[in-house]
Amino acid sequence: MADPEAPARPAEMSTRYDAASVEPRWAEEWIGRGWFHAEVPDDPSDAYCIVIPPPNVTGRLHIGHALGRSIEDILIRRARMRGLAALWVPGMDHAGIATQVVVERELQKDGIDRRELGRDAFVERVWAWKEQYGGEIIGQLERMGCSLDWDRERFTMDEGLVRAVRVAFVRWYERGLIYRGERLINWCPTDQTGLSDSEVEHEEVDGELVTFRYPLSDGSGSVEVATTRLETVLGDTGIAVHPSDDRYRDVVGRTVRHPFDGRDLPIVADEAVDPTFGTGAVKVTPAHDVIDFEIAQRTGLPPRNILDAEARVNANAAEEFFGLGRYDARQAVREALEKLGLLVREERPYRHAVAHCYRCHSEIEPWMSGLQWFVAVDGLKEPATKAAEDGSITFWPARWTKAYVSWLEGLRDWNISRQLWWGHRIPAWYCPDGHVTVAIEDPDACATCGSTEIQQDPDVLDTWFSSQLWPFSTLGWPDDTEDLRAFYPNAALVTGYEILYLWVARMIMSGISLAGDIPFRDVVIHGLIRDAHGRKMSKSLGNVIDPVEMIDRYGADAMRFSIVRLATGGQQDIPLSVDSIEGGRNFANKIWNAARLVLQTFPGGEPSLPPVDRLSAPQHWLLARHQRCVADVNGALDRFDFASAAQALYRFFWSEFCDWSLEMEKERLRSEDAREREDSANVLAWVLERTLRLLHPVMPFVTEEIWQRFGIGETIVRAPWPEAGEHEDHAALGAGAEAAWPFVEEFVSSVRRVRSQYRISPRAILPVVFLEGPAERPAYEATRGWFSAEVMRLAGVPAPASEPPGPQAKGFVRILIGGETALVFVGDLIDLDVERERVEGQLRTAREKVRVVSAKLGNQGFLSKAPAEVVASEKLKAEQLEREAVSLQEQLDELG
């Protein structure tokens, strides 16, 4: 036994499971004993690896993490129990902008500006902050029970990963996949950095669409154009129209005069112009609009950059606007145009999509910020597309394949330069002559001219550049390590759809390109957690569920179970409420108490099933249901359908094991007969122990805590996983018991219903008699074995009498069970009015059903076209229903 102190036996087990005292103990113990450490397997096919999506160092565990990590832990724990070398790699992401902003804010509290501090000192502060405050989430993951291999923890800026990033950069550079160029980028004026297309979010905004006139330079007329960003007028360098637009045929090649600075702007023709939109003529601002930039490239219009890094008008614009912020400039331009009488019309509000920064939500400014580094994606996207199309990588749910493929299709080159201080410095150096040296190790001199006056590019790489290497950089790439050989490709990747493009697609591209293989075989995409009514969780709505608080209140097991139970297959959103977590807590408590009951009689040790001929029908049934549960759970997990797995476990444990089996077995469990007692305890313990193992990946703590009491191994963490198909013999014998079950269940429920109806105490014994029906009594005969003391106990009846009462007998209620009739004696309590009403109701529904089935059977098309077995079962159904109706009618007649 692992625990130095023997675990408490049932007598000392409290009636309430106390997660708060159990869970932290095991969280520590598991790690302390190294049970999460994965050895490199001899056979690579025994490896099973998942890398954690590295949380930001600034991060705290939120409910989305809780979901993703729960799923990963389920996969990893099952793999580990299956005897695989299950490696779950932990780590964190340096999260460039996010972290820089946090530390900047901290410094500002002390009145320090990062620019005063200087780059090196600032970066030092960030590291210090990271050591002190970063990684709070790590402790929270432990508390959640995540079975991460902490011996292999990585950080996207640790020594090894810095090298991986540099090697990746250099290799791609050498292969021409990374280049330096000047073009329009997405600029965030608040964060003061460029962003990739993926870091930009389009949001609908109520803006304005202003149409105004550009007078032709020769004074012969004017051209009308429209814009949503009037300030860009300051940077206009031309007008464009569609080449085949007859309206403008005459003006192409002529010029218009800029109203503020008198420049002559050429009118050009370009295919990109949509002649059906607006006036069909468009002003061209190459330095501030992506399409315009491209038009300018084709037509030779010059770019004119009129904004500085903070989106204020710079000296390139007409003097009167200098220094205005972009929104003030917009207004100023409008007024100036109005004064000149050039304004034609204003549409306001004009709803259109505007790009926003994904971090700070400022409006993005398309801007020319000088030379930037780009990843050319053309060589990367084809193999990445193929991997998804040929099934090397499978997306769950499959519909994401299409989204992924079409995203790749439209993918443009990736801007990886970030004008930040915190991150991987771009490994490129420039000499005064403008030569570029790209190197893994810091060079001393220019590779072209030998100049020692070299300066490293001041920019850092996009955070996602290092994240994309995560599945292999964490395993030692670019070195040919044992870990890399064994654990790459990873088995699966689990993530929400929000970073499918930002991260997943890039891992696939870089994995294939740099590590020589796909990074993982399965991509498991889960939904986003919402509040109970499907609304986004947000502080302003006050509907945020804090997983740390939930763990403190209800336990990690409870939270894991309830989240996973809701995470259904193809769902886009997962509505979560505190109530459902409470439900998870209740389930943990149920498991605990069921175990108490079993362990009261079962002495511990390895449970062993009695020989089959000693098993009762209810016991056969339990074993069959258990086998079914094992198969269901495995089937669901194979499909990454965690909700179904949780559902199957819940149903089996609570409804079948507890509500039916335990209640039935109580009789035997307390039998005078020692062997009967032991048999019963063994069957229950056997099922319980295996079910604990089956539950363990979802609810690791409570299952470990109970499993220890069997005293059959060090830890359930490394106990064998129950596979479908084991114990086929029991399953086969149980099949008959399963078939008979509905009859038994219906019998018990029917008697209970009568009892409830007549408010008869659960303890009062109700005599029951089965009536000879017109037909044979297949159901009852087949289930004779069931009507032993334990089943009758559930119904609260003595063994059924064989002699039917005479027709004159009073005080009985008829119940119908699968076409059989039984009489339940309630004596003086009988209320004829109540009975008549009840029977009439039943008769109505029975007749309605008879009508439906008869119609079906009277249909020639059905008889001739439906499969024979369907027809046969419909006939059977009809007979049964008719018998039921007859019996009900008789009963009604007797009631008068």
Added chain:
RNA sequence: GGGCGCUUAGCUCAGCUGGAAGAGCGUCGCCCUUACAAGGCGAAGGCCGGGGGUUCGAGUCCCUCAGCGCCCACCA
């Protein structure tokens, strides 16, 4: 503008390859029966969004309309 998803009980959702509508929570009764009141038993509650089609048969397949949500996107 393109693509995807959703619409089933009061709420949140399951319903696989078409053959008598399910779960959890909530509600209403009755029970503190020595595993569990964080529990047990019972009950009520559904034109399966509208319309059309395929079929012997449609919650399930096809078309269409409506509403809600999401993703992508260079219509000024």
